[in-house]
Amino acid sequence: MSDVVRKVIALSILIIGAGLLWAGRRSYDEAAAAKIEMDATIADAREHAASGDPRLKNAYSFERGGWVYIHLEGDPSSVGFQHGFLLAKEIADAFPAVSTGMMHSTKRDWAFFREVAREKLWPKLDTEYQQELQGIAEGLNARTGSSLDVYDIVALNSFEEVPDYYVPWIDKQQKRPNAPNLKSPGNCSAFVATGSWTKDGQIVIAHNNWTSYMNGERWRIIFDIQPTNGYRILMDGFPGVIASDDDFGINSDGLMVTETTITQFEGWDPNGKPEFMRARKALQYAGSIDDYTRIMLDGNNGGYANDWLLGDRKTGEIAQLELGLKAYKLWRTKDGVFAGSNWARDPKVLKADAPQFDSNNLASSPNARRIRWEELLNENRGRIDVPLAQQMLADHVDSFEKKTGANERTLCGHLENTAPGISIWGWGPYYPGGAVQGKAADSAMTKEMRFTARIGHPCGDNFQAKTFLAAHPEYAWQEPYLRDMNAGPWTVFRAGEASEAAK
Ligand SMILES: [Zn+2]
DSSP, X not given: OOHHXXXXXXXXXXXXXXXXXXXXXXXXXXXXXXXXXXXXXXXXXXXXXXXTOGGGTTOEEEEETTXXXXXXXXXXXXXHHHHHHHTHHHHHHHHHHHXXXXXXXXXXXXXXXXXXIIIIIGGGSOHHHHHHHHHHHHHHHHHHOOOOOHHHHHHHHTTTTIIXXXXXXXXXXXXXTTOOOOOOOOOOEEEEEEGGGBSSSSOEEEEEEEEEHHHHTTOOEEEEEEESSSOOEEEEEOTTOSSOSSOEEEETTSEEEEEEEOTTOOOOOTTSBOHHHHHHHHHHHOOSHHHHHXXXXXXXXXXXXXXEEEEETTTTEEEEEEXXXXXXXXXXXXXXXXXXXXXXXXXXXXXXXXXXXXXXXXXXXXHHHHHHHHHHHHHTTTTBOHHHHHXXXXXXXXXXXXXXXXXTTSSSOBOTTOSSOBGGGTBOTTOSEEEEEEEEEEHHHHHTTEEEEEESOTTOOXXXXXXXXXXXXXXXXXXXXXXXXXXXXXXXXXXXXXXXXXX
């Protein structure tokens, strides 16, 4: 038991004892009021005692532009503890929203996800990530007394791979009656460009995250991680999750990373390692496109299968790693562009891992956005820079209907106002989802460990939850968690920047 925990317990016993003596002489109502006051006092005492924990040394956070910036440093346990402690409020807010969504779509209870976390995922994690996840649970508990344990945190970390990849696989294996028709998600619009395509001949990378607004509104953390081992990381991310997960990040060896998911991917390897760990490990330890590919392939479990878009600012080379489970393909070039909008293109990957996907249906969201990327990138060849990338992420041209106006086919997606939904992802009519935030960087920014990010729709439009729910009672189950999603300004973040509070 740590000194801090001992101190909190001793202090709590004193306070409770004094409180009981005092409350015993008063009426029931007064005693109840006294208990509330005592609980608050104990919570304050706990937080105060925990804030002296040596593991918190050098960690800090501040808010800017609608984002929460968090600086973490040290060994895995300390990085985790800092994460859990500094983001306790955000984790406490995000956990019920995410877990409700996982249970709703899969028709499984939380005990199921905890068991998968404990029995299937935990044993496959490297020790350093087990320590970091344990640290998150401890930091969260130290700050708030939260009852969430490490398996709740592991289950939270798996929210992109267990519900839509493992569950359909296990439902099929077990021939589960009335199994929900789960579809792998379609997340994001992105590109990476280099050579004659960009203004300065170096790399430009950009990404907007497509997800439900319920989750997306909470995808507002900027992680600056300075680990004892591996490279320094600057990435966007989600409270309580060790990988960027949407994904966008850079590291101090010049690697630039993003992705879009493979639509209609099917498959899972129970012997593989969780995707969230491989993605985090690759950003932390890869100094080259080859390293990145090797780490992602090591224990590939098929979870959250993506087309990874990569850049190495040291060489100016970019790559696309189309990571299926049965097949994969790596393309690379020092003069070209790779775009992503949730479509696989290698014939072997398509056949083996996404057999249902129809590349020829140009009305579908992934294909319509593929065509729009081709138009936009070709029109702007030789001029692409970060300001232009920001505009592209906000693009509202529907290449299929040949008209302008945000919908399910535009690079900046807005589904809530359009009837069709995206059935190949399981997104129904008027689904409250779309592009929830954007990020962009170039080689020069990466050298300085900086990128720019905008919270909310990259176009700047806002989403109003109350108005939406009144019009669409079919989404009433989201009501406790669905909030307004207001866009912030494009905001630059840099690794190691001083706390705003200190300025
Ligand atoms: Zn938009």
